[in-house]
Amino acid sequence: MTNDDSPSNLNEDTKTIEKTMQPVLTIQAQHISTPNESLMIMREGCNTKKKLIYLPSSLINDLLQVYHSDPLSGHFGVQRTYLKIKNKYWWPNMKQSITQYIQSCLPCQQYNISRSKKPGRLQPIPPPEGPFQxxxxxxxxxxxxxxxxxxxxxxxxxxxxxxxxxxxxxxxxxxxxxxxxxxxxxxxxxxxxxxxxxxxxxxxxxxxxxxxxxxxxxxxxxxxxxxxxxxxxxxxxxxxxxxxxxxxxxxxxxxxxxxxxxxxxxxxxxxxxxxxxxxxxxxxxxxxxxxxxxxxxxxxxxxxxxxxxxxxxxxxxxxxxxxxxxxxxxxxxxxxDKRRPDPHYAINDRVLIRRHGIKNKLEPKFSITPQIIIRAQHPVYVVRDEITQIETQVHINDIRPIYVSKLN
Missing domain, CATH: 3.30.420.10 (Ribonuclease H-like superfamily/Ribonuclease H)
Known part of the structure; x- marks a missing residue:
């Protein structure tokens, strides 16, 4: 046993896991202790029937915290998270709720690299009338x-x-x-x-x-x-x-x-x-x-x-x-410009900006703290860091909107 595996450290890890899993344990306990079948819903498919826990809206955020943000969940995407949840729980517009939650996850917004085209249309420089202008x-x-x-x-x-x-x-x-x-x-x-x-x-x-x-x-x-x-x-x-x-x-x-x-x-x-x-x-x-x-x-x-x-x-x-x-x-x-998004931002919009020159692959790809749009002349914007108050001029290519969860 190493120093890191000492009983005190293991106890701390156990407490952390128990604290993280508490929302799920609470939901499951309510289901077991409540004979009322209104907490259940029946899903049919492939000649089988399965009872699912009907999740009240007040517990959705707690459940998604465990199934997405917990270290054992790994901050994976919508489809993987949805497939883990759908065989145990159900609530109206479940896929939409999961999508909104993951879109608004700040670490995911800071670290994930988009596979779609960078935003912003091409702005060609008008050709001069003659040489050396x-x-x-x-x-x-x-x-x-x-x-x-x-x-x-x-x-x-x-x-x-x-x-x-x-x-x-x-x-x-x-x-x-x-x-x-x-x-x-x-x-x-x-x-x-x-x-x-x-x-x-x-x-x-x-x-x-x-x-x-x-x-x-x-x-x-x-x-x-x-x-x-x-x-x-x-x-x-x-x-x-x-x-x-x-x-x-x-x-x-x-x-x-x-x-x-x-x-x-x-x-x-x-x-x-x-x-x-x-x-x-x-x-x-x-x-x-x-x-x-x-x-x-x-x-x-x-x-x-x-x-x-x-x-x-x-x-x-x-x-x-x-x-x-x-x-x-x-x-x-x-x-x-074909199939390329061209979002426009307004004054006081909160955004993240791309961090260039990052050598450590474990560093976030976008700003750690939100930036506030203070001047807008699309496709170029001036942003101010919420904490340091430092102002930066940035192109639309390097801006990512901050999504905020609409879940209660």
Whole structure:
């Protein structure tokens, strides 16, 4: 016998079990001691008849506490709980009562992972009218440090042409971010109207705020833990990492030497959304590649003719590209929204929010304490913790309503 199995501990465990089972024992005792058959109900099926205890409404919660929340019941779902109860007890709308009770079980709401689609419809970002009006910015990494000291890649993607700029950098500090943005993008392509990024400290800081005011662009931030808000650059990151991994010399760890060739290959390939290459949408022509043969030249009567022809071509392909973007967004939204719930919450609604970065698998997946909706701009909400009063901005994807039992 171990210390944990001492008589005192066993007695405590026995008392706990007896206390938990008391409601059931009370119900069964009432049934045995009461000769009145009105407490019984007869169920027929499979050529058999069975007497069931008719449970009064005042005892339903006590019984469900034992059959669902007790350690020996395991917090299982509606069907398993119902099958355990139905052969012993009966009351009107029994399945509905069990469903409501389990839906309102707070531990189940905090720990259970829904197998249905996450709530919230897709909100596509309207395509800009032209290049460099809206760009997305994000970091990829860390990777293994190269001999040049690089560990991260700062990626910037134009939302109209899909033109990508990528810079290998040693870290993702605010100073490094500002320098790379200025040197690799602004000095080469001009100042974008809007930059979209996540709320990481490398983007959301005093230095970047000062730079946006000084240079003259609007910096907006996506919702925390909602990469779909900046989905285009997330998809590029998922594309270029495998390509670099295939090309790098693992012994010399020179992935940063292949970064620009991979970006060039991406920019000169036809994009599935626009049906044009980013290079063509930016420069009005296709690039000459090492595999190309004879160079074709065009003769214009006046030097200005080339400019006029280029302007017409750019206007034409930009119009086609924008139409293709809108069409693809509509197709993707239709597919994404199919059979997807889209609940709306009001001010003062009590909810739970998803907890990200949980490494311990036994930790609850949703907030331990309820959150109160204090600002609503669907699909983004601001919630306040009931205990700590901390305010958090959260997307509808990460919100779960709190169900409260309607049982007496």
């Amino acid at each position: 809206l760009i997305g910015m994000d970091y990829c990494g860390p990777f293994k440090q190269t001999p040049r000291g690089n560990q991260y890649v700062l990626c910037l993607t134009d939302y109209f042409t899909r033109w990508v700029v990528a810079a290998a950098v040693p870290d993702c500090s605010a100073q490094t971010t500002a320098e790379a943005l200025f040197n690799e993008y602004i000095c080469k392509y001009g100042v974008p109207a809007v930059i979209l990024s996540d709320q990481g400290t490398h983007f959301h800081n005093q230095l970047m705020e000062a730079m946006s005011k000084l240079v003259g662009y609007n910096h907006i931030y996506s919702t925390t833990y909602h990469p779909q808000s900046n989905g285009m650059i997330e998809r590029f990151n998922a594309t270029f990492v495998p390509q670099i991994a295939k090309l790098q010399d693992k012994e010399n760890n020179n992935w940063d030497e292949f970064l620009l060739p991979v970006v060039f290959a991406y920019n000169t390939g036809t994009h599935s959304t626009t049906n044009y290459s980013p290079f063509q949408l930016l420069f009005g022509r296709e690039p000459r590649l090492p595999t190309d043969g004879q160079i074709y030249s065009f003769t214009f009567r006046k030097p200005n003719d080339y400019y006029e022809q280029l302007k017409k071509s750019m206007k034409l392909i930009h119009g086609y590209a924008r139409g293709n973007i809108i069409r693809k967004q509509h197709q993707y939204k239709t597919q994404y």
